[in-house]
Amino acid sequence: MSTHLSRRQFSKWAAIAGASAVVGFDPRNRSWVTVAQAQTHAFREIPKLDGELLLDEESRRAIATDQGNMFHRVPAAVLRPGSVQDIVAMVRYANQHKLKVAIRGNGHSRYGQTQAEAGVVLDLRSLNAVRVRTPRSADAQPGAFWSVVADATLPKGLTPRLFPGTCLKLITVGGTLNAGGIGLMTPHYGALVDNVTDLDVVTGDGRLVTCSPEHESELFEMVLAGQGQCGVIVRAGLPLMPAPTHVVHLELTYNDLDAYLADQLRLARDGRFDGQRGQMLRDQSGTWRFVIEVGKFFTPPDEPNIRALEADLRFASAAPLLRMTYRDYLFKLETRGGVPGPGRPCPIITMWIPASATRRYLDNVLSLSPEASGLTPFQGVEQFGCYPLNSRRFTRPLFKVPSEEQAFAIWLFRSVKPGDEAALSALLASNRELLAKMTAAGGKRYAPYSMVISPAEWQEHYGPQLWRRFSEAKRKYDPNHVLSPEPDIFGAAVRP
Ligand SMILES: Cc1cc2nc3c(=O)[nH]c(=O)nc-3n(C[C@H](O)[C@H](O)[C@H](O)COP(=O)(O)OP(=O)(O)OC[C@H]3O[C@@H](n4cnc5c(N)ncnc54)[C@H](O)[C@@H]3O)c2cc1C
Known part of the structure; x- marks a missing residue:
């Protein structure tokens, strides 16, 4: 039920919270109501919260973007929940007043998924x-x-x-x-x-x-x-x-792409190493080299025989073995992963390509040199991630992977200079082309880095049956x- 503040309530609230503190939402005008406005505006009281509901411009603007730097939607409020009950209360309140609620971890998705224009953003870092x-x-x-x-x-x-x-x-x-x-x-x-x-x-x-x-x-x-x-x-x-205590880390470099892909798949299949990832790097002369990084867990003094484990692989050179703690191994790649410069639009795309189509698909990516395409550095691809996947290990229905036994995860970390709209359009067009070829090759997109696509394209991504199931779940739970x-x-x- 709507309410107003009486003069006595106003004095009490103003003393406790200050005149600019928010006391409720005005569903008719679709705006929040502060203590100062509450004597004259009808409002629906906000639920009692253990955390903070921030309505000041600075807090709302600070959360109106994400790591992609391409979408900026200013919410009406930011909730920093102090308890799970705060989330329950705010979601119920949003249902009553037709408010949109966006959910945010650290906002590392790139296409505006953590934003809600004029809605409420749940900033979950407080839990x-x-x-x-x-x-x-x-x-x-x-x-x-x-x-x-x-x-x-x-x-x-x-x-x-x-x-x-x-x-x-x-x-x-x-x-x-x-x-x-x-x-x-x-x-x-x-x-x-x-x-x-x-x-x-x-x-x-x-x-x-x-x-x-x-x-x-x-x-x-x-x-x-x-x-x-x-x-x-x-x-x-x-x-x-x-937890294992120690890890031997080994970096193998290949010049031959076919040998590289075959060894990546073999290692993922036979599981002889505990950790595995890959990278492709292009030097200034335009030459590509392909790297597999593997880790083998051990407890000293029982060090594994790495030479025996690498004997049948076809790499061109190997970096010296590194021994480290398991913790250091987990944190070793802390600074990698394409963190862009401040304000740089960075439309990353990530996709899973069926193993049998990867060699051909990669031609599309490896040929994307800045010189060839008229793009400036970083719009092309100088370095990207390439991890092997065993498809059967993925059991959750909404995490879609190709139907083939094995696949590769391709991570393209792309960005442009702030304000260069022409370069951004060219990059987005290039991304769309790569994603269309990925779909044609039987690949699947990774949700946080999949570009903004239409419901029809999502339906194609999930397949009609799963899309129907997901739609029914949306209707049931939200x-x-x-x-x-x-x-x-x-x-x-x-x-x-
Ligand atoms: C530097 C870097 C390294 C990365 N490394 C990896 C990696 O090694 N492996 C990998 O798989 N991915 C990796 N990613 C991608 C990462 O998985 C996504 O960026 C993902 O979005 C997580 O980021 P976040 O915690 O900031 O979540 P956000 O971007 O804030 O949220 C991601 C999505 O989840 C929703 N969401 C967030 N919290 C909740 C919740 N509690 N309940 C319901 N919905 C929620 C959001 O609305 C949004 O749609 C990396 C990203 C970056 C930027």
Whole structure:
């Protein structure tokens, strides 16, 4: 019910919170109401919160962008929740007043997925605790960076099966579980979403539900890699195992692309190493070299015989072996992963290509030299990630991978100078062409780096059956279409 502040209430509120503090929302004018305005404006009181609801321009503008620097949507408010109950209360309030709610980890997605024009952004970095529950499981809140998961588990001699491959201090548990998440141990364990035991989720209609493969399994499956469409993950159960103490790290360089791809696939298939990733690098003369980095876990003094493990591989040269702790290994790639300069638009694209199509597909990428295409540095591709995947390890329906047994993850870190609109258009056009060729080759896109695409293209991505299932889940768990206006996966199909 709408209300006004009486003169007495006004004095009390102004003394406690200040005249500019917000007391509610005016659904008729679709605006927030401050203490100062509340004597004359009718408003619906905001729920009592343990955290902060920020309405000042600076806080709203600060969160109106993401790492892509291409979309800027200013929300009406930013919630820094102090508890899970705050999220329940705000999602219910948004349902009552037709407010859109965007969910944000650290905003490392690139295409505006964490933004809501005139809506509320849940800035989940304030919920960031990690607790080891038993030697076999930990609970992580969504805003915890993966480095915090490492800090909570490694000193106890425990580890999740999988961490993201790079930048543990920059990406959050909630953000990666809504994207999918791959890492160095992916050939063994699949994606991060394959390594979750149970979740607490606040659904789009404001219910707090615990779900797992056994209980409320539909919600579990429609939230993991679900791009924030059906619910807000507020706790994730991560399975733990004993942590290795040390790692031998080996870097192998190839000049022959066919030998490189074949060895990548062989290593991923036979699993002789524990960690594996790849990179392709072009030097100033335009020559490409192809690198595989592998890690083998061990407990001193029992060091593995690396020479025997590499004997049948066809690399051209090998860097000296590095021995390091498991922790240093996880954090070794902290600065990699394409963190752009300040304000640089960076339309990264990432895709999974079926192994049999990769060699041909890569011709499209390796020929993208700046000189050949008239692009300036970084719009072409000087360095990109190339990880092998074993498709059967990916078990979550919304994390789509090619149907072939093996595939490659291709990460293109592309960016342009701030303000160079022509260069950005050229880059986006080039991305679209690469993605169209990827689809034609039977590939799949990685959600946070998949460009802005239409509901029809999302339908093609998921396939008609899964898209229908996902649409039904959206209707069931977020009936008022409150959560995550971006990406627009369903279009008019599910709008109330
Ligand atoms: C430097 C760098 C390194 C990276 N390394 C890897 C890597 O090794 N492996 C890998 O797979 N990916 C990697 N990524 C990609 C990463 O998975 C995505 O950027 C992802 O978006 C996570 O970032 P974030 O935590 O900032 O989440 P955000 O970008 O804030 O959110 C990602 C998506 O999840 C939604 N969301 C966030 N939290 C929740 C929640 N609690 N409940 C429901 N929905 C939520 C958001 O609305 C958004 O759609 C990397 C990215 C960068 C920038």
